Amino acid sequence: MKKLDKLYEGKAKVIYATIDPNLIIQDFKNDATAFNAQKKGQIEDKGKVNAQISAHLFERLKEASVPNHFVELLSDTSMLTKKVEIILIEVVVRNIAAGSLSKRLGYDEGVVLKKPLVEYYYKDDELGDPLINEDHVEELSICDKETLDKIKAMALKVNEILKPYFASVGMKLVDFKLEFGKTNDGELLLADEISPDTCRLWDSETNEKLDKDRFRRDLGKVEESYKEVLKRVEGKGYRVPSKE
Amino acid sequence: MKKLDKLYEGKAKVIYATIDPNLIIQDFKNDATAFNAQKKGQIEDKGKVNAQISAHLFERLKEASVPNHFVELLSDTSMLTKKVEIILIEVVVRNIAAGSLSKRLGYDEGVVLKKPLVEYYYKDDELGDPLINEDHVEELSICDKETLDKIKAMALKVNEILKPYFASVGMKLVDFKLEFGKTNDGELLLADEISPDTCRLWDSETNEKLDKDRFRRDLGKVEESYKEVLKRVEGKGYRVPSKE
Numbered sequence: 001m002k003k004l005d006k007l008y009e010g011k012a013k014v015i016y017a018t019i020d021p022n023l024i025i026q027d028f029k030n031d032a033t034a035f036n037a038q039k040k041g042q043i044e045d046k047g048k049v050n051a052q053i054s055a056h057l058f059e060r061l062k063e064a065s066v067p068n069h070f071v072e073l074l075s076d077t078s079m080l081t082k083k084v085e086i087i088l089i090e091v092v093v094r095n096i097a098a099g100s101l102s103k104r105l106g107y108d109e110g111v112v113l114k115k116p117l118v119e120y121y122y123k124d125d126e127l128g129d130p131l132i133n134e135d136h137v138e139e140l141s142i143c144d145k146e147t148l149d150k151i152k153a154m155a156l157k158v159n160e161i162l163k164p165y166f167a168s169v170g171m172k173l174v175d176f177k178l179e180f181g182k183t184n185d186g187e188l189l190l191a192d193e194i195s196p197d198t199c200r201l202w203d204s205e206t207n208e209k210l211d212k213d214r215f216r217r218d219l220g221k222v223e224e225s226y227k228e229v230l231k232r233v234e235g236k237g238y239r240v241p242s243k244e
Numbered sequence: 245m246k247k248l249d250k251l252y253e254g255k256a257k258v259i260y261a262t263i264d265p266n267l268i269i270q271d272f273k274n275d276a277t278a279f280n281a282q283k284k285g286q287i288e289d290k291g292k293v294n295a296q297i298s299a300h301l302f303e304r305l306k307e308a309s310v311p312n313h314f315v316e317l318l319s320d321t322s323m324l325t326k327k328v329e330i331i332l333i334e335v336v337v338r339n340i341a342a343g344s345l346s347k348r349l350g351y352d353e354g355v356v357l358k359k360p361l362v363e364y365y366y367k368d369d370e371l372g373d374p375l376i377n378e379d380h381v382e383e384l385s386i387c388d389k390e391t392l393d394k395i396k397a398m399a400l401k402v403n404e405i406l407k408p409y410f411a412s413v414g415m416k417l418v419d420f421k422l423e424f425g426k427t428n429d430g431e432l433l434l435a436d437e438i439s440p441d442t443c444r445l446w447d448s449e450t451n452e453k454l455d456k457d458r459f460r461r462d463l464g465k466v467e468e469s470y471k472e473v474l475k476r477v478e479g480k481g482y483r484v485p486s487k488e
């Protein structure tokens with residue numbers, strides 16, 4: 001499957017059309033941004049690492065019956081996926097207080113939440129991706145109530161699968177961001193990526209951060225941490241098949 | 245009924261105990277604050293005006309079977325109310341985009357919303373009263389889901405009553421903030437006040453602002469606008485009884 005026209009370039013990926021109108025290629029970039037792109041940089045090999053981590057996790061979720069857009073890896077940084085129209089919310093699931101939740105609720109980072117907590121952010125760079133509630137989703141006609149309920153249930157299911165999975169490879173799944181989309185046929189799929197760019201992952205023993213907070217907060221060892229996550233994920237379960 | 249110990253002094257009211265442990269006195273102040281008390285001032289006769297507008301509206305809501313804490317006015321600025329423990333959320337109902345909603349969703353001020361929209365803000369001055377969702381309410385143990393559902397239904401009912409009421413006296417009810425509390429017996433009551441401090445009210449014909457935005461935004465004619473709202477509300481319905 002070859003890349004045809006560039007359809008869209010985002011902060012971390014470039015999307016290409018393919019000869020099949022129902023399939024696209026996501027090419028993962030090394031570019032890193034934070035704080036709504038006010039901070040910019042590059043993380044060596046991030047494209048490769050995130051493509052492969054995402055492939056592992058999407059495959060695992062598929063096995064657990066969470067429908068998602070992943071088809072296969074085409075190269076180190078290129079992922080063939082089903083084409084969806086992205087629903088304009090970022091769905092955040094949190095197990096442990098960190099980042100904006102700590103600020104919003106006045107919780108110290110690291111406080112374990114009573115139960116997984118779901119937030120919706122309106123995907124709008126100009127507005128700074130503001131937190132919104134279900135009434136805002138309806139007002140903005142982002143999606144209908146039935147779809148939003150399904151999205152919330154799927155997001156919580158992803159957490160139920162990935163939280164113990166990451167625990168089994170020595171990491172705490174602190175929080176993560178998901179995006180969803182609908183195919184031409186109206187099927188709701190988990191889309192985008194799942195990687196240290198979109199998850200907070202802490203070492204289970206030391207609480208060392210192994211995610212994009214190392215870049216956001218200038219903690220150093222950014223590349224090493226991303227690679228460490230891949231190493232742990234690769235050590236377990238699905239292996240990326242070699243391409244013929 | 246006489247004021248006994250001062251129980252609490254807020255930004256706009258002082259709360260006193262009475263000889264009856266189930267009743268308190270709310271004394272309305274002329275002090276005005278905005279932007280989480282970063283802006284401070286005085287509005288002449290605001291205490292009087294807000295006590296009387298609130299009394300009118302609480303009386304009207306009582307007639308329409310919305311349980312609330314209002315008992316009677318004791319003087320121009322003093323209101324006898326049932327004692328409740330305030331639930332730590334500010335419930336905002338919006339009919340027309342203004343203020344923080346305009347900023348959050350990128351809506352021009354004045355855009356009529358598809359249907360009334362409800363937001364919850366965590367009552368915490370140090371955190372700047374952040375927007376929260378139902379999962380945050382649960383995480384913070386602010387109240388249980390059943391109570392929150394009742395609060396939302398009551399808030400929407402208040403809107404159903406007050407929106408046409410204000411329309412009948414020449415004003416658009418743009419948005420408003422409510423607070424709720426529980427009595428010792430566990431009864432859920434609408435509490436606090438309903439006034440130009442807590443509602444956005446625009447003249448139906450001219451869209452002239454007749455509320456606290458005149459103070460917030462230094463628009464002038466602050467006292468006159470508050471008094472205009474009282475005049476219109478007094479012209480219609482419930483009259484404050486003269487005290488023996």
